[in-house]
Amino acid sequence: MRTNVFLSVVLTILCLNASAQKTATADVSSDSKLTVSRFIYGQFAEHLGHGIYGGFWVDQSLPVEKQDRIRLDVVNALKKIKIPDLRWPGGCFADEYHWRDGIGPREQRPKMVNTNWGNVTDDNSFGTHEFLELCKLIGCEPYIAGNVGSGTVEEMSKWIEYLNLDGESTMTQLRKQNGHPEPYKVTFWGVGNESWGCGGNMTPGFYADQYKRYATYARNYPGARLKKIASGPNADDYNWTEVCMKNIGTGMWGLSLHYYTIPTGNWEKKGSATSFDEREYFSTMVNSLKMEELINKHSAIMDKYDPEKRVALVVDEWGVWTDVEPGTNPGFLYQQNSLRDALIAATNLNIFNNHCDRVKMANLAQTVNVLQSLILTDKDKMLLTPTYHIFDLYKVHQDAKYLPVKLNTPDYEFDGKKVPAVNISASQDSSGKIHVSLVNLDPHNSIAVSTNLDGLKWNKVSGQILTSANLTDVNTFQQPDKVRIANFNGAKNDGRKLVIDLPAKSVVTLELN
Numbered sequence: 433m434r435t436n437v438f439l440s441v442v443l444t445i446l447c448l449n450a451s452a453q454k455t456a457t458a459d460v461s462s463d464s465k466l467t468v469s470r471f472i473y474g475q476f477a478e479h480l481g482h483g484i485y486g487g488f489w490v491d492q493s494l495p496v497e498k499q500d501r502i503r504l505d506v507v508n509a510l511k512k513i514k515i516p517d518l519r520w521p522g523g524c525f526a527d528e529y530h531w532r533d534g535i536g537p538r539e540q541r542p543k544m545v546n547t548n549w550g551n552v553t554d555d556n557s558f559g560t561h562e563f564l565e566l567c568k569l570i571g572c573e574p575y576i577a578g579n580v581g582s583g584t585v586e587e588m589s590k591w592i593e594y595l596n597l598d599g600e601s602t603m604t605q606l607r608k609q610n611g612h613p614e615p616y617k618v619t620f621w622g623v624g625n626e627s628w629g630c631g632g633n634m635t636p637g638f639y640a641d642q643y644k645r646y647a648t649y650a651r652n653y654p655g656a657r658l659k660k661i662a663s664g665p666n667a668d669d670y671n672w673t674e675v676c677m678k679n680i681g682t683g684m685w686g687l688s689l690h691y692y693t694i695p696t697g698n699w700e701k702k703g704s705a706t707s708f709d710e711r712e713y714f715s716t717m718v719n720s721l722k723m724e725e726l727i728n729k730h731s732a733i734m735d736k737y738d739p740e741k742r743v744a745l746v747v748d749e750w751g752v753w754t755d756v757e758p759g760t761n762p763g764f765l766y767q768q769n770s771l772r773d774a775l776i777a778a779t780n781l782n783i784f785n786n787h788c789d790r791v792k793m794a795n796l797a798q799t800v801n802v803l804q805s806l807i808l809t810d811k812d813k814m815l816l817t818p819t820y821h822i823f824d825l826y827k828v829h830q831d832a833k834y835l836p837v838k839l840n841t842p843d844y845e846f847d848g849k850k851v852p853a854v855n856i857s858a859s860q861d862s863s864g865k866i867h868v869s870l871v872n873l874d875p876h877n878s879i880a881v882s883t884n885l886d887g888l889k890w891n892k893v894s895g896q897i898l899t900s901a902n903l904t905d906v907n908t909f910q911q912p913d914k915v916r917i918a919n920f921n922g923a924k925n926d927g928r929k930l931v932i933d934l935p936a937k938s939v940v941t942l943e944l945n
């Protein structure tokens with residue numbers, strides 16, 4: 433009798449433990465010929481708030497190291513995470529930007545009012561040459577969005593000639609006069625931005641025709657074959673994709689997709705960047721994970737017209753968009769960045785990596801001081817956000833061989849609703865090292881992930897983790913390292929499998945060699 437009681441107590445304890453420890457399995461395969469394009473790790477910088485002015489481009493008098501007026505602390509931070517491209521000048525701003533206003537002697541440049549973003553005066557001191565100098569310093573490719581909404585075919589055509597022609601013309605003389613005899617050879621070229629909205633409120637059929645007109649005169653000069661990117665759908669506007677694919681087809685290098693994570697799902701009251709409860713965290717994750725569905729559905733439409741996947745899906749605006757920080761200009765879109773936002777970044781990057789057959793570029797909105805930034809600045813001070821650290825952890829996937837993963841994950845449940853707790857992606861770099869990035873969205877439970885890597889050679893595992901005590905934790909100018917990368921010792925080679933103890937609300941990148 434006593435033995436029975438003892439046994440049932442032991443069994444109860446075992447059962448309680450078993451139900452407490454959540455488990456997942458992952459099968460990583462080498463069976464793929466795909467590459468994770470480095471351009472999935474791209475960035476976006478618009479003339480908006482303190483993104484350009486005060487972010488990249490500062491007053492001569494500011495006591496930071498600069499080249500011309502470009503701040504080098506920001507440049508060096510971006511170099512470290514190897515950002516592959518920078519999209520500019522917008523955004524909505526692109527369709528009211530007239531490039532000729534931003535060249536020549538700065539004191540003679542006309543001033544304009546930025547009607548999209550706070551009606552502030554832009555003195556055009558940061559223009560084409562300054563942007564291309566910035567890209568050169570960072571070591572990234574420029575991606576320029578041309579003006580279709582309020583510009584002309586001639587204006588866009590001449591901009592490309594000014595940038596890329598290596599020959600004699602009025603445009604090239606002007607470029608030489610402005611200090612750059614060599615052509616810049618810019619290749620990523622956006623034909624408008626959000627043409628369904630701030631870029632001209634067009635219908636997809638009208639836009640497709642406009643695209644063809646503008647694209648015809650967007651010339652390929654020697655050594656600078658353009659990768660033309662059409663203004664694509666707003667989130668789940670599948671009809672836009674259908675019409676563009678039908679009418680433009682492979683006449684474009686890429687079709688853009690814009691989708692922002694709105695924590696509450698309500699554009700009128702998006703939710704705070706720093707103060708949210710678990711209910712709002714959960715809805716943020718539901719909204720963020722929608723990216724997967726959007727990519728699947730837009731890709732399926734693209735597959736109909738382009739089964740060989742020659743046209744890229746370019747997610748050239750993505751990230752979390754919250755209410756602005758209290759007391760800041762509502763038109764400047766300045767928001768803090770928390771551990772939650774790092775989980776969003778990692779989850780989206782996993783989604784993009786896993787769709788690298790179609791997603792060849794993605795640009796986070798927006799690099800400095802705007803929306804889900806990598807960097808925040810305050811005069812001469814600068815801090816790296818939790819999102820920056822994700823791009824640091826994930827840079828190992830750039831241009832690596834894609835390794836497909838079959839994942840079996842428990843759910844993270846809240847109030848009767850569920851999302852997959854774990855998401856993952858993997859790749860193998862040119863030296864043979866395998867990198868596996870895992871996210872645990874469950875804020876309460878660690879998850880034991882048992883991973884098979886049959887057919888892949890490895891012995892040792894090391895790793896790094898990003899987590900913090902609270903989902904709302906942020907880096908501030910007073911405490912810039914509150915959320916930071918640490919070494920991770922929770923993964924081991926158990927002989928046949930890689931076994932990972934993945935902490936709650938964390939992102940881990942492992943290196944196997």
Ligand code: AHR
Pocket residue numbers: 478522523524525625626749797798803
């Ligand atoms: O990133 C902020 C804005 O969001 C961009 O200017 C626009 O393209 C989008 O609506």
